[in-house]
Amino acid sequence: MYDYLIVGAGLFGAVCARELTDAGKRVLVVEKRQHTGGNVYTERTEGINVHKYGAHIFHTNDRKVWEYVNRFADFNRYTNSPVANYKGELYSLPFNMYTFNKMWGVVTPEEAEKKIAEQRGEITAEPENLEEQAISLVGRDVYEKLVKGYTEKQWGRDCRELPAFIIKRLPVRLTFDNNYFNALYQGIPTGGYTKMVEAMLSGIEVRLSTDYLAEKAELDRLAEKIIYTGAIDAYFGFSLGKLEYRTVRFETELLDIPNYQGNAVVNYTDRETPYTRIIEHKWFEFGKDENGKELPKTVISREYSKEFDEGDEPFYPINDERNGALYERYRQLSEKEKNVIFGGRLGEYKYYDMDKVISAALECADRELS
Secondary structure (H helix, E strand, C coil): EEEEEECCCCCHHHHHHHHHHHCCCCEEECCCCCCCHHHCCCCEEEEEECCCCCCEEEEEEEHHHHHHCCCCCCCCCCCCCCCEEEEEEEEEEEECCHHHHHHHHHHCCHHHHHHHHHHHCCCCCCCCCCHHHHHHHHHHHHHHHHHHHHHHHCCCCHHHHHHHHHHCCEEEECCCCCCCCCCEEEEEEEHHHHHHHHHCCCCCCCCCCCCCHHHHHHHHHHHHHHHHHHHHHHHCCCCCCCCEEEEEEEEEEEEECCCCCCCCCECCCCCCCCCEEEEEEHHHCCEECCCCCCCCCEEEEEEEEEEECCCCCCCCCCCHHHHHHHHHHHHHHHHCCEEEEEEEHHHCCCCCCHHHHHHHHHHHHHHHHH
C-alpha cells in the first residue's frame, strides 16, 4: 500500500513525489505518456537537447525555487532574447530601444517615448478588446507589425474579438536591454530538462504508459491519497462539459548545417506566415554539447498554433468567461472528492510558468506534511 499515488510525472508531480518521498512517505507515480517530464521533456538528437513540446526557458525571481531546481541540475547562463521577423524585417523582443530605432529611426529614449505617446493617443476610452488594449500600451506601429499577426495566429481569432485582459501589459523598455524575462535567475538545465526531472524522481517508483483514468478503480485502491495533475474535466468524465484549450503542432527537422537562424527563438509576427515561431534548439546550450564541443548539425521546430482536437496535448487554457465559469463548477466538484488533490496547469486549468508550478508543488507537499 502506498501513502500517495501521483498522477502525472511533470514538474508538479515530480516535485511532490520528491518531497513526500524524502519525508518518508511511500509514493507511486503513474504517467500516461512514455516518458517523464510532462511538457518540459527534452529528447537528445545528434547531441542536441530538443524541447519536444516547445521551448521552456527557466526564469524566476524566487530564490527558494532557484535553489531547489539547482539541487537536481546545473543551469547554464542562457538568457532569452528572441527576435521578431516581420516580412523579413528583424526586430528585438521585448520592445526596447533596438526595436524603436528599427521601427522609427529614433535614437534617444525621449524620442521613442514621444513617438509611443503620440500613437497611444489614438485610444481615448477604456480598451474594449485586445487590439485597443495593445495600441493603448505600445502604439499602432508596434501593434501592427509585432503584436497583431502573432496574436491572431496564436489564438485563431481577430484581435478585435479577443478580450483586452489577455494583454494586460506589454513591456516597453527605453533601454537597450534584450533580456526578455528580466528575471533575477534564468537558464537552461545542462543536459536538458529530462535529466533534471529524472534526478527529481530518482529512487521513486514510476509507471509509464499508464492511463490513470482508464484504470482508476484499480489504481485508487493502491494508495491512501491521490495527487492528480491531469485535466480536471476529464477526471469528472466531462460531466459538465469540456474546457477549451489552444494547442501547438510542431514540425521538427534535423538539418545538416551548423546554424539555421543564429538564435534560439525567432517569432514570425506577420499573419501570412502560417507558423508562429521557429525554435533552433542547439542555441539554448550555445551550440555545444556537454563537453563544450561544437555541434555540426542543427534541429529546428516550426510551431503552429491550433484549436485543440481530441488526441492533442492541451497547452493553453482559454481564459474567457465561459471557460472560467465552467472551471469554477469543476473546482467545486473537486472539493467534494475525498483524499484527492488537484494540481498543476491541467488540474487547475491555469497557465503556469515553471517556477510557479514548482512553488505550488512545494506548498502542496508542505500542507500534506504539516
